[in-house]
Amino acid sequence: xxxxxxxxxxxxxxxxxxxxxxxxxxxxxxxxxxxxxxxxxxxxxxxxxxxxxxxxxxxxxxxxxxxxxxxxxxxxxxxxxxxxxxxxxxxxxxxxxxxxxxxxxxxxxxxxxxxxxxxxxxxxxxxxxxxxxxxxxxxxxxxxxxxxxxxxxxxxxxxxxxxxxxxxxxxxxxxxxxxxxxxxxxxxxxxxxxxxxxxxxxxxxxxxxxxxxxxxxxxxxxxxxxxxxxxxxxxxxxxxxxxxxxxxxxxxxxxxxxxxxxxxxxxxxxxxxxxxxxxxxxxxxxxxxxxxxxxxxxxxxxxxxxxxxxxxxxxxxxxxxxxxxxxxxxxxxxxxxxxxxxxxxxxxxxxxxxxxxxxxxxxxxxxxxxxxxxxxxxxxxxxxxxxxxxxxxxxxxxxxxxxxxxxxxxxxxxxxxxxxxxxxxxxxxxxxxxxxxxxxxxxxxxxxxxxxxxxxxxxxxxxxxxxxxxxxxxxxxxxxxxxxxxxxxxxxxxxxxxxxxxxxxxxxxxxxxxxxxxxxxxxxxxxxxxxxxxxxxxxxxxxxxxxxxxxxxxxxxxxxxxxxxxxxxxxxxxxxxxxxxxxxxxxxxxxxxxxxxxxxxxxxxxxxxxxxxxxx
Ligand code: M6R
Numbered sequence: 001x002x003x004x005x006x007x008x009x010x011x012x013x014x015x016x017x018x019x020x021x022x023x024x025x026x027x028x029x030x031x032x033x034x035x036x037x038x039x040x041x042x043x044x045x046x047x048x049x050x051x052x053x054x055x056x057x058x059x060x061x062x063x064x065x066x067x068x069x070x071x072x073x074x075x076x077x078x079x080x081x082x083x084x085x086x087x088x089x090x091x092x093x094x095x096x097x098x099x100x101x102x103x104x105x106x107x108x109x110x111x112x113x114x115x116x117x118x119x120x121x122x123x124x125x126x127x128x129x130x131x132x133x134x135x136x137x138x139x140x141x142x143x144x145x146x147x148x149x150x151x152x153x154x155x156x157x158x159x160x161x162x163x164x165x166x167x168x169x170x171x172x173x174x175x176x177x178x179x180x181x182x183x184x185x186x187x188x189x190x191x192x193x194x195x196x197x198x199x200x201x202x203x204x205x206x207x208x209x210x211x212x213x214x215x216x217x218x219x220x221x222x223x224x225x226x227x228x229x230x231x232x233x234x235x236x237x238x239x240x241x242x243x244x245x246x247x248x249x250x251x252x253x254x255x256x257x258x259x260x261x262x263x264x265x266x267x268x269x270x271x272x273x274x275x276x277x278x279x280x281x282x283x284x285x286x287x288x289x290x291x292x293x294x295x296x297x298x299x300x301x302x303x304x305x306x307x308x309x310x311x312x313x314x315x316x317x318x319x320x321x322x323x324x325x326x327x328x329x330x331x332x333x334x335x336x337x338x339x340x341x342x343x344x345x346x347x348x349x350x351x352x353x354x355x356x357x358x359x360x361x362x363x364x365x366x367x368x369x370x371x372x373x374x375x376x377x378x379x380x381x382x383x384x385x386x387x388x389x390x391x392x393x394x395x396x397x398x399x400x401x402x403x404x405x406x407x408x409x410x411x412x413x414x415x416x417x418x419x420x421x422x423x424x425x426x427x428x429x430x431x432x433x434x435x436x437x438x439x440x441x442x443x444x445x446x447x448x449x450x451x452x453x454x455x456x457x458x459x460x461x462x463x464x465x466x467x468x469x470x471x472x473x474x475x476x477x478x479x480x481x482x483x484x485x486x487x488x489x490x491x492x493x494x495x496x497x498x499x500x501x502x503x504x505x506x507x508x509x510x511x512x513x514x515x516x517x518x519x520x521x522x523x524x525x526x527x528x529x530x531x532x533x534x535x536x537x538x539x540x541x542x543x544x545x546x547x548x549x550x551x552x553x554x555x556x557x558x559x560x561x562x563x564x565x566x567x568x569x570x571x572x573x574x575x576x577x578x579x580x581x582x583x584x585x586x587x588x589x590x591x592x593x594x595x596x597x598x599x600x601x602x603x604x605x606x607x608x609x610x611x612x613x614x615x616x
Contacts, residue, residue, distance in 0.1 A: 175219065308335050517547075
């Protein structure tokens with residue numbers, strides 16, 4: 001979580017840092033701050049404020065900082081110490097010899113703090129990060145240069161960290177370190193300027209030429225370029241490459257929120273993803289990034305899909321694909337649970353991780369466990385170059401473009417499309433998918449962007465339905481079969497966007513307990529598309545209505561019977577059974593969006609959340 005940005009070059013640093021923080025604000029918005037390096041040997045000018053970046057901008061207007069061409073910035077998702085001005089980053093040592101921004105958790109910070117305080121260091125915050133600043137300060141005092149001081153400090157820290165620092169003792173220099181899976185440090189190569197950031201979003205307005213630090217690597221940037229080393233000081237070669245992401249994708253206009261833009265972008269995101277992986281005429285697949293994982297497709301005996309949140313729900317849909325298309329036993333697992341069990345797996349199990357960011361710590365730790373057990377891995381990911389793509393033997397990259405809304409939308413549907421293509425590729429490799437079947441599936445998949453596009457034209461229907469839920473405090477989302485993950489995802493969208501307590505449930509489970517909750521104040525959204533075991537869902541709807549519960553049904557176009565049975569209905573276009581999840585989620589995204597809007601919620605930055613979860 002937390003967003004980090006650093007700049008060094010010939011331009012004024014402050015506006016670049018502030019713009020970068022805006023691009024990273026979805027990573028955390030408890031506080032924001034910058035440290036600007038003016039003259040050599042003068043302490044860095046630090047400005048930081050609790051709250052959104054607008055608060056920081058006000059502070060900078062009230063007390064304009066000195067002109068500076070090097071600086072670092074941070075937007076915080078609080079872990080240690082409440083959101084406050086004092087706990088905002090950057091943190092400095094006692095004499096301002098260093099300023100530090102940080103993403104991660106210093107697990108041994110209490111012991112370090114006691115040790116440092118014992119040596120006379122005075123602390124100004126309650127954060128774990130401040131210990132890093134004091135450790136670096138000691139190392140600088142001992143005569144080390146800034147990079148060596150950072151490396152020495154990292155060696156004292158327990159846990160995973162991404163750190164960026166600067167010191168007035170080394171004008172025009174910023175240094176960064178990545179240790180473990182607390183999040184990325186991406187190096188951006190500009191024309192006569194260099195940047196560091198926690199992810200690509202903040203770099204794309206300046207450059208597309210980037211390099212990603214691997215675990216236990218450090219970097220030193222000046223306006224002229226970058227040099228890399230491992231944590232023990234050995235020089236490292238970290239190649240820069242050009243990413244294909246479009247900086248315009250990071251803009252919101254003309255939409256009122258990024259979330260709305262991203263929901264509306266789904267036909268394009270799907271189309272780019274599908275075209276990147278399949279060919280309709282003649283039917284074919286080109287999953288070009290499978291790399292060393294490809295030979296494993298014929299050797300494996302089962303598939304285990306892991307992810308978190310929305311990506312876990314996409315993985316649940318993927319399980320259907322591996323079973324039905326590739327004929328393989330498939331399980332799903334919450335990555336944060338998987339890593340702490342004695343999971344039984346080895347080279348016979350293909351582990352498929354799903355992660356839009358490629359930086360979610362729970363997913364990365366699960367992948368480390370899988371690697372230690374010898375399981376081959378493929379990641380479904382929206383971020384080229386991210387950590388999951390480095391750990392896995394192969395990748396299937398979605399082409400949804402940058403997703404800025406904290407609540408995922410277009411990356412969910414793009415991940416489902418990628419999982420469909422991967423299951424087809426696996427079925428093909430194993431001789432289970434013949435030419436005719438491949439052609440039919442590819443044709444069906446290629447039609448989905450248009451189907452989704454038509455569906456979005458009816459976005460307004462969800463707004464009317466949302467009126468019913470304006471004052472609702474609790475809701476149930478029910479689904480069966482491939483509609484169950486959609487019920488779970490619909491409930492997640494409702495929770496995180498509108499703060500309504502929403503439970504996603506397997507419809508068959510309802511009679512085993514949850515039905516006790518049903519009364520006139522506890523409405524249900526029932527996924528009742530034609531392939532979602534419709535007849536069974538009809539029974540669920542009858543049972544809920546018999547107990548006075550209100551039902552909003554998601555039905556296939558033309559389903560008059562269900563439309564009449566439910567209190568309200570939203571329609572989805574007819575789609576092939578396996579692809580119905582792609583249509584069914586759209587009205588639920590729209591419903592959550594419209595409900596949140598009516599309730600006056602902050603849609604792009606819901607409370608307490610951050611886009612990329614890099615702490616456990
Ligand atoms: O980047 P990832 O896909 O690995 O993120 C996993 C979850 O944190 C994420 O899907 C989260 O649940 C969504 N943003 C919620 O909308």
